[in-house]
Amino acid sequence: MALPVLAPAGSAAMAVARFRPGGGSGEKTHEVPCAGVLRLGRAALPETGEFAGPCTERQSRQTLEYHAAFRMPGADVRD
DSSP: OOHHHHHHHHHHHHHHHHHSTTOSTTOEEEEEOHHHHHHHTTOOOOTTOEEOSOEEEEEOSSOEEEEOOEEOOGGGOOO
């Protein structure tokens, strides 16, 4: 009697976990050199900038994502 109720709930929980960032099967995240991440995007760290944490690479079954964050003084930001 509980099976008809629990089966859909379990399927819903698995779907939420799969589509949440970092969830799903087969995804791997690890740190990579920040200079390489910027070079891949044909970008460069501004002279007054500094990295704001580790740079990462996340690979799932079909996608490859890189993440790099940096900070710089507001006076150096141009439109």
